[in-house]
Amino acid sequence: MKSIDVCLTPDLLHLHAIDNSIVVVADIFRATSCMVTGLAYGIESITPVATVEECYAYQQKGYFAAAERNALKVEGFELDNSPFSYMDDRLVGGHVAMTTTNGTLSITKAKADAVKVLVGAFLNLGAVANYLQSQSYDVLVLCAGWKGRVNLEDTLFAGALVEALKEEYMIAEDSALMAMRAYQQAQDDLLGYVSNSSHVRRLQRLGIQKDISYCLQRDLYDVVPILRGSTLVGI
């Protein structure tokens, strides 16, 4: 039987053997929600990079570039970290380079050892679950968290995926069980459940309540972003 496990922050990734696993990276507010939205709206590829400097180099090569630090857009880049910015006709068929505080770092960390790296969000939850079921590998959901700390929204996404797969996968460890139970508790009112979380308070101070509500919607899109080399494309 395949197994599913959850890593609550990239600072705990060293505890997980992932050489037989597909890793699903989740940074719900907002990197992976942006990636799913962008690929669903027709962006050709998204290249996650670790540093602002790398992002700038891609921009010089003609990529659209998105750089976020501490939930704010870095000056000199055209795209911010709001999913609504990725619903843009100018971007259709284009290539995007992106760096964010937590999400792109997690992708970079996972790609060295995982069988495949996918990008998940509530927006493509069902599509990710379906894709995983078609594969023969174990699953690790990697929550991007906030600067190494655990956060609520990424944990809830992880729990939603465990819940979706629990009949066919063995739940490996307590973090997966905890995430699933948190999702079961939260699923009828995700917005209410996260409303006291640290990151939602941080984002609300920035006036982006609309992004929060959007990112908590389930199954808006069928696209599954997958890492090919260093670039995410939709399948």
Added chain:
Amino acid sequence: MKSIDVCLTPDLLHLHAIDNSIVVVADIFRATSCMVTGLAYGIESITPVATVEECYAYQQKGYFAAAERNALKVEGFELDNSPFSYMDDRLVGGHVAMTTTNGTLSITKAKADAVKVLVGAFLNLGAVANYLQSQSYDVLVLCAGWKGRVNLEDTLFAGALVEALKEEYMIAEDSALMAMRAYQQAQDDLLGYVSNSSHVRRLQRLGIQKDISYCLQRDLYDVVPILRGSTLVGI
């Protein structure tokens, strides 16, 4: 207002500034439950040590010695890691040295920077909460976990303490919020809630269901173990 935070495993302790905090270490199955029980039954002091070799050195000096690795007693030591072994008239007034897989390591890690280090368990939950309320410091609950991983029972204890203190303390981060909500979900049936957890399955294979039920009882004792130098004494 004082704040309360939760560190879900010692592998994440580097993310927390604890120089104004009392750290409460919890290793529910079973190190901190043993410590609380032992001090409640009249043991004079318990010295947590990191290695089996140090434990042996204390034994040579006349201490009672307890060494556990991977949930089993290490050969050559008189005490195992069952709380029932600490209800022993021979131990009254005596000194114990103890090393365990997770719990004693967490105490060692916390003591370098914390204002004070306490030992918590469901068995002395209310006493720990009362003591903390009498102090002016922030609180960090440090879950011992299992070899760096998050576990359910220590998280539930952390959540119970957050729940007990939430009126007087600010909840610092999402891990504290998550732990509190898990406890709220679990509190009417702690045993049922942890029955699928990885560590309970590990312990059940060893035939120690009785220890599990015992360690989930709340408020059996009023003692609060506190670290003085390198030694735990009851207050």
